[in-house]
Amino acid sequence: AAENKFAKFLLSCLKCCFWCLEKFIKFLNRNAYIMIAIYGTNFCTSARNAFFLLMRNIIRVAVLDKVTDFLFFLGKLLIVGSVGILAFFFFTQRIKLVQDTAPPLNYYWVPILTVIVGSYLIAHGFFSVYGMCVDTLFLCFCEDLERNDGSPERPYYMSPELSEILLKGHLEPSKSTDSQG
Numbered sequence: 001a002a003e004n005k006f007a008k009f010l011l012s013c014l015k016c017c018f019w020c021l022e023k024f025i026k027f028l029n030r031n032a033y034i035m036i037a038i039y040g041t042n043f044c045t046s047a048r049n050a051f052f053l054l055m056r057n058i059i060r061v062a063v064l065d066k067v068t069d070f071l072f073f074l075g076k077l078l079i080v081g082s083v084g085i086l087a088f089f090f091f092t093q094r095i096k097l098v099q100d101t102a103p104p105l106n107y108y109w110v111p112i113l114t115v116i117v118g119s120y121l122i123a124h125g126f127f128s129v130y131g132m133c134v135d136t137l138f139l140c141f142c143e144d145l146e147r148n149d150g151s152p153e154r155p156y157y158m159s160p161e162l163s164e165i166l167l168k169g170h171l172e173p174s175k176s177t178d179s180q181g
Contacts, residue, residue, distance in 0.1 A: 034136050038143070050139065057142050068134050072127045076120065083119040087112045141166065 028047050035046035054061050091108040093099050148154040156163055
């Protein structure tokens with residue numbers, strides 16, 4: 001309850017550090033559980049392998065994370081917006097098809113906001129499952145890149161479409177050397 005500026009500064013720094021630690025632990029846990037599912041190793045080994053695999057592909061991790069976050073944001077915005085507009089038209093009885101089923105309301109913003117919050121929570125739950133799938137596929141992609149080189153002896157296991165999209169820069173030099181030789 002004291003108004004000590006140093007204590008407030010120290011508390012703010014500690015909050016920031018603990019927030020960063022929490023985000024890092026969540027990131028590590030998520031990827032460790034994916035590696036456990038893939039290889040069946042223990043948690044510490046899986047966490048270490050996942051961390052170093054992602055650190056070796058840090059630029060891809062950053063790009064994938066930002067692109068998927070943006071796409072998930074757009075998806076949530078689309079779902080919540082469309083459900084909100086539909087709820088507004090439903091509760092204000094502007095849809096002729098269901099006009100008789102909508103209850104007459106004097107104040108319709110509370111049910112509309114409830115529907116919007118509920119649709120956001122449901123959309124967030126579904127997109128978190130898709131986020132886990134994206135992370136799993138990305139870890140498998142990184143493992144495939146490290147274990148295989150695309151040669152006939154050690155071919156990539158990823159789909160041709162995925163390799164075409166993600167390995168354009170990687171495959172160009174090998175094609176040019178094949179055509180010269």
